[in-house]
Amino acid sequence: MPGPEPNNELPDLPEAVAASRSRWRMQLVWLVPIVAVLIGGWLAVKAVLEQGTAITISFKTGEGLEAGKTKIRFKDVEIGIVEAVALSPDHSRVVAKAEISKDAAKLLVNNTRFWVVRPRISGGSVSGLSTLLSGSFIGMDVGNAVKARRDFVGLESPPVFPSDVPGREFILKGKDLGSLDTGSPVYFRRLQVGQVTAYDLDADGKGVTLRVFVNTPYDKFVEADTRFWQASGVDVSLDANGIRVDTQSLVSIMIGGIAFESSGGVFPPSVAAAHTQFTLYHDRAEAMKRHDRIVNTYIVDFTESVRGLAVGAPVDFRGIVVGEVTGIYTHFDPATRQFSIPVEINLYPERFTSRYKTGEKGGRLSDNPKQLADFLVERGLRVQLRTGSLLSGQLYLALDFFPGAQKAKVDWDTTPPELPSVPGKLQSLQDSVTSLVAKLNTIPFEGIGKDTRKTLQSANVLLTNLDTLIPQANDTLAAAHRALDSANAVLQPDSALQQNTADAVRELARTAAAFRALADYLDRHPEALIRGKLEDKP
Template identity: 60%
Template structure:
């Protein structure tokens, strides 16, 4: 057994370090680079959005690009059908810097060749292919799934201007992109339209570009300016149009009356009424309207709804309705014409008086006073060319006494026949008197007169005419004898010439005697001196 001193001493050997073989350096560097690239890719990867469309026309996975202001910002990765197979869902990856652009009201649409509203867009896609356009919204809430627009928006969200709403009875020739004119300048366009839920009309959304939107206030009037606006009224034929473009593709126009040019600008999304014509749009908006009925017994051919009601040439109302009425008591049919009168048309003519309101605080008493003094309604011809009629309110002092029937609703004002109707009545009265004449007795008397006249003419032919012929022959013989006597060379003519000569010589002798007596007046008593020898 060995003793402890026989054991060898322990030596401390340092631990060897673990070293990576050089062969692993390259794979390690590759892994690190891959990790860095992966992290970089994740960090630089943009948001992914889904956009649904009705159809997949023009959409191709890996090819269709997404552009904003013609700058590529993404690409479509996949195109699949929705779960209910009603739409097409496109999944697209966008660049990282587009994250702030994806808000609640951001819009997407497919850009392809399109013709609408007289404008052509997307022609460049014929060569490059369709792409998805994008417009940034103004919202603040982030969003990643969208419903694409079927038609491109008319204007971008960053275009200055204001949107307004128009209400119309029908769409007419309006389409998305239809131009809007102000004093024949194109200042905006139609952005969208839709049928009202109750089907009573159409709602249009329009956009007026800046700075022209400042000319729109609460009293502005919009109307259809499509094609030719031809109006045939009591004033004759009128033709209005905005431009050749509006004649071909349609258009809208607006104007603000001069009396309201100083009004404040209308706020965005203000609702206006879209009128059919300019004349209808610029018609004065009345605040007070009174309804009356004028009951005519004659024909109202040529009178139409909308025809003016005038007082001494001033329009004070218009025809609202034309009806018929049968009176069971008199068993007669009349034509009640319902009219709307505007009392403010009288007060607005005063320079120093009120511009609005009624002419008096007691309109019923005023109406009774005017009717009592001969105020009547009468149909008159407004134009011989068109034959259209209008209602005239005039004073007829000789008219029969009448009053307003306030028991009816609306109240009924008295009328008087028109001038043509009065002439027709006069002719009818004359014909009635002629009918009452004893035509047969007059005919017999006329026949007797004709027989007497025929007998007289026969007597003249048998008795008077021969005697008159003899008398004329004798007169002719006398005239011929006188003519032959007066011919040059006749005996009477020679005798007359000789007598005239003798008279001439006698006159000369008297002239010599007169001259001698003037020189020797004493010769009347004494005679000539030669005679005394």
């Protein structure tokens, strides 16, 4: 069957041409992984850019350290975390690997310090109580060094003060630590101005070295002549003013402390530089004792007992301490075959002068000390043992003049030279008692006793005779008593004797008046003795 005829009136259509597919054409389905890769790369780059600094901190123990949990804090701001905890190769310490944030990397310098913060009681203070709930963490203190560092040795205890606290550190040398500890307070006029930062035993084992930090502005009061002493416990002293109790504070009584004060001996005062070394004395009395530049050493020989005299006892000159005892020994003299007690003393000539007259420090009394010593000894200067306290029995040496002492000289041939001495007051009293006893022994007490016995026997006979005389004496006393009663009765105002006596006295008075009238008449008419009395005319 034939098909329809073509319509020549329709327009001609373009011929379809097959196009080839491009190799680089992006499919929409690939956009997701590409974006993921870009995000991952950005995160990786960001992680690399924000990655912190890795450090290692070694500790003696791993107490309080836990990988992934223990934080590192600086001024209570978290700046890092412990990533791993392991033993050191020699198994002697624990090494903590930590990462510090990039912003805090510049804080890792040569003297930066790390320590584990945990509950701790030290030096009278309590720290780390917040870790009871939050757990332990590593504390950090930034130093002032410039050189960077990545390996650190952790502290076993937290530092007493941060590095940025203003003030100065000083070194103290003492005989022993006493009751001091790290963190013990430092006082100035009973005000706490610092604390003990560290202590260590000296290499020779003969003392201890302490480091103390004094805060600003109190560090300016630490001068070149400042004296430091242990203010631990209670200092009780008994003197002429009574009992005196001295202590810094209740804290120093319990945990100890250090106090300091200027001696006032330097004009003008100068502020001590940081890390200046001072001596740590046992108490204030020892610290404030005058330390002299000139020292003369002598020996004083005693033959009496020196019980109660100790090394350090004062040498006193009329109430002023001018020296001290430095040694007590024994000596046997083969020539005399006797023992003596040599006592070594130090005398300080500066204490015999007055710097207040010239404003300068004192010196020697004379340019020729030997000549001066010989002159003073010739004038009676001697050393004597005296009792310093009746309660404790302590003795001291008195340097004074004794004009009546036997002649003596300084023995310059011995080393050190020997000063003459005189017996102490107690020894003199003992000698006097011994002499008195010797004299009493010469008294014939036996003969005196026999004579006394005979006298007592005679007295006994006399008493026996008196027993026979007593009745007669009683009768005599009774008669005398009666006579006294009679005399008393006679002497009464209303007795007859008293009346007669009064009449006689009146008659005597009239007679005397008549004689007086006669005398007056004869005085006027002496011729009456011859011619008689003339009659009066009417």
